[in-house]
Amino acid sequence: xxxxxxxxxxxxxxxxxxxxxxxxVDLNVRAGTIHAIVGENGAGKSTLMKTLYGMxxxxxxxxxxxxxxxxxxxxxxxxxxxxxxxxQHFMLADNLTVLENIxxxxxxxxxxxxxDTQARTRIxxxxxxxxxxxxxxxxxxxxxxxxxxxxEIVKVLFRGARxxxxxxxxAVLVPEEVDELFVTLSSLVxxxxxxxFISHKLDEVLQVSNDITVMRQxxxxxxxxxxxxxxxxxxxxxVGSELPSPAGRTSDIKDDVRLNVENLTVMGVxxxxxxxxxxxxxxxxxxxxxxxxxxxxxxxxxxxxxxLMPSSGTVTVDGADLTKATTRQRHDAGxxxxxxxxxxxxxxxxxxxxxxxxxxxxxxxQFGKGPLVDAASVRAYTVDIIKxxxxxxxxxxxxxxxLSGGNQQKLIVGxxxxxxPGVLVAAHPTxxxxxxxxxxxxxxxxxxxxxxxxxxxxxxxxxxxxxxxxSIAVMFGGSITATLNPDDVTASExxxxxxxxxxxxxx
Amino acid sequence: MTETATAPSGPSGPLxxxxxxxxxxxxxxxxxxxxxxxxxxxxxxxxxxxxxFITGKDPVTAFTTITDTAQNTDKLLEMMRRATPLIFSATAxxxxxxxxxxxxxxxxxxxxxxxxxxxxxxxxxLPGPLHIAAILAVALISGAAxxxxxxxxxxxKNIHEVISTIMLNYIALSFIQWLFNSFFRDDSVEGLNIxxxxxxxxxxxxxxxxxxxxxxxxxxxxxxxIFWVVVYRSTFGFKLRASGYNPTAASTAGISATKMTVxxxxxxxxxAGLVAMQSVLGETHAYGPSATPIQLGFAGITVALLGRNxxxxxxxxxxxxxxxxxxxxxxxxxxxxxxxVKVMQAIIVLTVVIVNEAAVRRTNxxxxxxxxxxxxxxxxx
Numbered sequence: 001x002x003x004x005x006x007x008x009x010x011x012x013x014x015x016x017x018x019x020x021x022x023x024x025v026d027l028n029v030r031a032g033t034i035h036a037i038v039g040e041n042g043a044g045k046s047t048l049m050k051t052l053y054g055m056x057x058x059x060x061x062x063x064x065x066x067x068x069x070x071x072x073x074x075x076x077x078x079x080x081x082x083x084x085x086x087x088q089h090f091m092l093a094d095n096l097t098v099l100e101n102i103x104x105x106x107x108x109x110x111x112x113x114x115x116d117t118q119a120r121t122r123i124x125x126x127x128x129x130x131x132x133x134x135x136x137x138x139x140x141x142x143x144x145x146x147x148x149x150x151x152e153i154v155k156v157l158f159r160g161a162r163x164x165x166x167x168x169x170x171a172v173l174v175p176e177e178v179d180e181l182f183v184t185l186s187s188l189v190x191x192x193x194x195x196x197f198i199s200h201k202l203d204e205v206l207q208v209s210n211d212i213t214v215m216r217q218x219x220x221x222x223x224x225x226x227x228x229x230x231x232x233x234x235x236x237x238x239v240g241s242e243l244p245s246p247a248g249r250t251s252d253i254k255d256d257v258r259l260n261v262e263n264l265t266v267m268g269v270x271x272x273x274x275x276x277x278x279x280x281x282x283x284x285x286x287x288x289x290x291x292x293x294x295x296x297x298x299x300x301x302x303x304x305x306x307x308l309m310p311s312s313g314t315v316t317v318d319g320a321d322l323t324k325a326t327t328r329q330r331h332d333a334g335x336x337x338x339x340x341x342x343x344x345x346x347x348x349x350x351x352x353x354x355x356x357x358x359x360x361x362x363x364x365x366q367f368g369k370g371p372l373v374d375a376a377s378v379r380a381y382t383v384d385i386i387k388x389x390x391x392x393x394x395x396x397x398x399x400x401x402x403l404s405g406g407n408q409q410k411l412i413v414g415x416x417x418x419x420x421p422g423v424l425v426a427a428h429p430t431x432x433x434x435x436x437x438x439x440x441x442x443x444x445x446x447x448x449x450x451x452x453x454x455x456x457x458x459x460x461x462x463x464x465x466x467x468x469x470x471s472i473a474v475m476f477g478g479s480i481t482a483t484l485n486p487d488d489v490t491a492s493e494x495x496x497x498x499x500x501x502x503x504x505x506x507x
Numbered sequence: 508m509t510e511t512a513t514a515p516s517g518p519s520g521p522l523x524x525x526x527x528x529x530x531x532x533x534x535x536x537x538x539x540x541x542x543x544x545x546x547x548x549x550x551x552x553x554x555x556x557x558x559x560f561i562t563g564k565d566p567v568t569a570f571t572t573i574t575d576t577a578q579n580t581d582k583l584l585e586m587m588r589r590a591t592p593l594i595f596s597a598t599a600x601x602x603x604x605x606x607x608x609x610x611x612x613x614x615x616x617x618x619x620x621x622x623x624x625x626x627x628x629x630x631x632x633l634p635g636p637l638h639i640a641a642i643l644a645v646a647l648i649s650g651a652a653x654x655x656x657x658x659x660x661x662x663x664k665n666i667h668e669v670i671s672t673i674m675l676n677y678i679a680l681s682f683i684q685w686l687f688n689s690f691f692r693d694d695s696v697e698g699l700n701i702x703x704x705x706x707x708x709x710x711x712x713x714x715x716x717x718x719x720x721x722x723x724x725x726x727x728x729x730x731x732x733i734f735w736v737v738v739y740r741s742t743f744g745f746k747l748r749a750s751g752y753n754p755t756a757a758s759t760a761g762i763s764a765t766k767m768t769v770x771x772x773x774x775x776x777x778x779a780g781l782v783a784m785q786s787v788l789g790e791t792h793a794y795g796p797s798a799t800p801i802q803l804g805f806a807g808i809t810v811a812l813l814g815r816n817x818x819x820x821x822x823x824x825x826x827x828x829x830x831x832x833x834x835x836x837x838x839x840x841x842x843x844x845x846x847x848v849k850v851m852q853a854i855i856v857l858t859v860v861i862v863n864e865a866a867v868r869r870t871n872x873x874x875x876x877x878x879x880x881x882x883x884x885x886x887x888x
Contacts, residue, residue, distance in 0.1 A: 308759060328761030337759065345759040348752035350871075359749055360760030362742050371741050394878050401871065402878035 084161025289469030336421030406437030590829030596807025612672025614804025615679030650780020721789030
């Protein structure tokens with residue numbers, strides 16, 4: 001085996017306003033191997049891969065490719081260094097054929113005329129090397145997900161990549177496609193290529209990789225090999241061996257049911273239910289956590305609860321049947337929402353903070369003077385939120401985009417909790433914000449909980465889930481597959497439930 | 508993040524970025540907008556001068572002619588007269604833009620409204636103000652109805668309003684022609700100047716300045732004022748702007764995208780219905796294929812763009828365009844091709860878009876920097 005690593009990262013750090021996405025990241029990828037990078041959502045895997053693929057420059061640290069130190073200013077620098085990326089969301093043009101997609105951007109030929117024969121010969125060589133077969137004249141729109149992914153891989157190889165980054169490549173695949181992908185990856189490394197494989201599916205990682213690097217909270221915490229570790233050991237490395245003490249929970253759950261969801265089903269895009277018959281009951285003063293690998297129906301569950309997506313089943317809040325209610329009627333009934341993605345669902349980034357406070361609350365009497373907005377009242381109210389929730393901002397007329405993520409989130413939490421909701425649906429309430437802001441948000445949620453609010457907490461942060469929840473429901477494949485007591489579940493058990501493999505572990 | 512659309516979102520991408528003014532806070536931004544628009548106009552004049560020079564015309568003569576026009580009271584009245592329909596059509600367009608709806612169909616909406624209002628006005632006879640009010644009501648309703656077709660197609664059939672409003676322009680033209688020729692034409696008039704039956708005296712809106720400027724100009728200013736109050740000060744306007752700022756966040760907050768889309772398009776169409784009322788109520792007192800002005804709907808898009816969809820901006824932009832239009836006869840006399848006016852208008856709009864985009868970007872960066880600096884200063888103290 002060659003002693004020069006294919007990729008060597010030393011001390012990589014990357015900060016975003018209010019967030020440290022990566023620090024002290026060290027990575028050593030041996031040439032001709034499949035190297036897995038595992039970690040929870042938000043552990044910094046994607047940030048690291050963006051750095052390696054030249055989509056962003058690191059603030060500190062060095063990148064060496066095949067022994068040469070490199071600085072990537074854009075993905076094309078990375079491509080020139082022989083690095084290719086297969087994105088989780090495919091970057092293919094549906095209306096073009098497989099051939100056209102593969103050569104797009106690096107068309108062989110002269111003077112603007114594409115050399116079709118040369119393209120086909122080279123693609124045939126690549127496909128035989130990785131033992132795959134694709135109909136080059138088929139439009140991509142007619143291909144299945146697995147085939148599309150292979151088109152992406154061939155496309156990357158066609159551009160001369162020797163080091164391939166695959167971002168969660170199995171997330172979109174059915175089991176037999178996963179097996180085919182692994183065959184392709186094995187042929188790739190046999191052919192001399194190097195594969196960096198990002199995943200949080202531990203079984204797959206153990207099955208396919210030669211080396212494993214574990215990331216947690218923005219940094220690399222361990223390097224190991226499948227021979228030296230088992231699934232539960234890996235899960236513990238991912239979430240940290242020190243589990244948060246649930247002792248901080250002093251919840252006083254009352255008897256009255258505030259949120260009752262029965263048999264909620266949401267149809268997904270592929271005709272498969274995204275949420276499949278979920279039933280949840282949350283009482284006054286109770287926090288129910290939803291654990292799950294992202295994309296297992298958590299978003300759809302929340303969206304359906306808020307009336308943002310059509311669903312079947314019943315939803316009642318404080319006894320009022322909201323099954324057919326509009327989003328606004330649900331808000332009025334006391335159902336509040338801290339959204340998954342604050343920029344997309346929560347804020348008007350170009351508008352001043354006080355207008356962001358008003359969003360969703362513009363029909364309240366206290367903010368109106370007849371048909372007009374009572375701007376003075378909204379601004380005073382916003383100043384109160386800024387003070388009470390510790391939003392760091394010059395004033396209430398600052399546009400939302402000027403604030404850091406944590407402060408934006410505090411404004412959203414403030415806007416939401418000051419409605420005194422009976423039920424709060426909180427999705428990743430502290431995702432991507434710094435530690436201080438995180439603690440402040442947790443305190444506010446706890447305080448409202450103590451005053452009788454019921455909380456549905458969706459989070460990818462196991463520490464947050466275990467620390468706040470009174471019970472944890474696991475979502476897998478759209479169904480609630482288990483309801484656990486956070487006091488007697490270990491992180492590795494929770495990880496196994498989330499990947500749908502608990503029974504195997506138990507037996 | 509799960510990529511699931513929760514709302515019929517407005518257009519996005521580069522077009523939306525150009526057409527929807529980014530907005531920071533307060534007066535500082537208005538100042539920047541005004542300054543950058545002024546700068547753009549100056550740049551445009553420079554480019555126009557170069558073009559005149561290249562085509563062998565004397566830029567000095569051209570600009571002297573234009574500035575002379577500005578000192579002529581009659582010409583200033585002419586400017587206001589020409590600005591009036593542009594104010595309506597630009598306001599109609601701006602209402603849509605405020606929630607990222609692109610009403611390209613003002614043309615069809617106002618011509619349809621003009622025909623319906625003129626025909627209705629000629630068939631009824633009411634005491635003065637009532638007659639005029641009735642004609643205006645028919646115009647508002649007809650414009651809204653025509654735009655309502657696009658609203659229906661958008662919320663029920665998910666057809667993008669750009670497509671439906673453009674197509675409905677063509678349909679409107681043919682439909683109007685058919686209605687006019689088959690039912691509404693005054694057969695007593697022969698030749699080129701065919702019209703609907705002339706509206707009686709009671710249904711005519713008096714001139715502000717006899718023979719120069721109709722009272723419709725005042726109505727235009729009133730409509731712009733209402734537009735300002737509704738969009739920037741009312742709860743409804745907040746919902747409208749919120750839906751434009753971030754449609755997903757708005758629907759997550761419980762603002763019905765469907766409802767806002769329908770209302771915005773109906774309001775836009777209603778205001779569009781007033782575009783030709785200066786002609787119908789104050790000048791020709793009828794609808795006629797050659798008597799009723801055309802192309803004002805498209806000009807309105809340009810004026811709205813130039814005025815950054817802001818009420819004050821729209822009035823200024825409409826007056827500027829009205830002024831440039833009013834100079835074309837003089838330019839012709841000075842042996843300058845009056846097409847230079849159209850070229851200048853186009854260059855002004857292009858430079859405004861470019862200069863403004865750059866200015867807004869700079870303002871945004873500065874705002875963010877200032878916020879950071881103020882915080883740093885605050886925490887240091």
